[in-house]
Amino acid sequence: MSSETIFVLPGDRIDASLIPSHEKKPLRLGPGLRHVPPSDLVPTLAGQLVTDRQKNAIRVETANGRYIPRVGELVIGTVNKSAQEVYFVSLSDYTAPALLPQLSFESATKKTRPILLPGALVYARVTLANKHMDAELECVSASTGKADGLGPLVGGMLFTISLGMARLLMMPKKAQQGRLVVLDELADAGVQFETATGRNGRLWVDSDSTKAIIAVGRAVQETDEKSLGVDEQRRLVKRLIKELS
């Protein structure tokens, strides 16, 4: 992680020293940046400019807003309806549904494909995100044919969180880097649950007891809304545990 935090507004000039250069790797532009030919980089979002010199990448980091699909991201979608070959899956409210081919599940064939009813949840990867076309999803890795944890999510409940919190939950070391301990604390206190986070601001929680599901979901939502610190998260968990038992 780079320690430099540069704040940019749309249309700002980016200092040339912040743009990484690498001998072999091409420069990768993340969200929030626009390339104006021949050689200008212009931010389009208000956020922190993040430079990754190892990957030769640069992006603008924001925590709010609506989810815009990007290739390779893991999302949780709700099945809206089923067509001949595809499921129409909603990733966020009031946006055009994404398409999930019915055969892109692990070991799915014409005869054995999962039947998903409207309202079913799927954990999927975005494979196509083009501004003129509907986004496309898959629940199986195209190269290996394995699901790798993707597929229908059975049972549990879905909670809506901000995009920044979703990103935080998907970080491998969220306790050290992100100061997010609420899930670890709940698990340490003996609550058994299972979660899946979608990059589109969705958190799926499953457990044997409905009480635990609601407690976990609400705890994350409260941490998100009030942007609680580590100590406040511990206090919140203690209070919830008392209410649970």
Added chain:
Amino acid sequence: MAPPAAELSHLPKADGSANFSFGGYTITAAVNGPVEAQRRDENPFEALVDVNVRPAAGVGGTAERQLEAILQPALRHLIAIRNFPRCVVQVTLQVMEAPENAYVNSKVMQPRLNLGIIPSLLHAAMLGLLTAAIPLNTVASATCLAITNATAGTTIKVDPSPTEIDQATSVHVLGFTAGRDLLIAESEGSFTAEEWDRVLQTAENVCCRGQETGNDAEMGGYGAESENVLQFMRSVLEAKAAESLHWR
């Protein structure tokens, strides 16, 4: 005059929201988008921008529709609409507070254009769009100017009060992008071409002041009372980003 104040992302259900108050006006902006456009309105090549101005009391009428018609093309220039075909970006601007004089009498008689409110509406919309993380080409700010003809000669007042607007011979609203391009130009009253040139010059200095370092001495003198809004927006957004991205 009190410095501008703002509150960001205070509405939980909107994608982006902001409360902006300056010069007696308080505007709440709620921005949703990009969402799917209705079939009959959708444009296959670019996003629609839907601006909705709601007055402090009652329902919107022709005066609000005119404000929308002034703001909509300006916001269309700022938003990267070509990135989101068949989508719509909704900007709802609710007037929460207006200075005493602004609505009291004019509302009863007949709706008339209230130029003084346009800068606040634009700034609230900008903050809303920025918190909704909608890609923009650039940022912009606007200012209101009034020309008064007194015995001592004509004077240009930056950010006039409603009373000063009533007494003025002409009122102007000019908006500039951060790159010093003219975005909005609306005028009311009678004025000469020379006066217009002076107004244009003053407005550009007010809106774009402090954009480049080193020109400060030359630009002094134009109303220290009017805070540079672009710098203000940058500082509130920076504080918000630092808070929500504390884990970086």
